Amino acid sequence: MPAKHVTVWFDGACPLCRREISLLRRLDRHGLLRLVDVSTATTAGCPLDRATLLARFHAQVDDGPLLDGAAAFAAVWCALPRLRLLGRVARWPLVARLLARAYEAFLRQRPRLQVLAARWLDRP
DSSP: OOOOOEEEEETTTTTTHHHHHHHHHHHOTOOOOOOOOOOTSSOOOSSSOHHHHHOOOOEEEEEEOOEEEHHHHHHHHHHSSGGGHHHHHSSHHHHHHHHHHHHHHHHHHHHHHHHHHHHHTOOO
């Protein structure tokens, strides 16, 4: 069975997102992720407008449906061998609902967390 490729749209201006993508890059030893920084890339060929893509984490497995939030994270995790088990568990209905709620809570706190992350993560 051929490996599935995942396109990920992320906010490269967000220090939290940059850290997450940096980790995903290190774990992507087989080149299965196509990472698109929506903060700098043109949105030509993107499935949604820039503001929508910047507001939430989005991913698409091959030509499958566009996923966002916790479902997008689960798809990315499933593509990476070291995170595959986590991705499969994240797809269980109860776990998926809990992760979706946690992601929504994170999004409400994201602006404050970005300020803190910019201070602590982007230090020289």
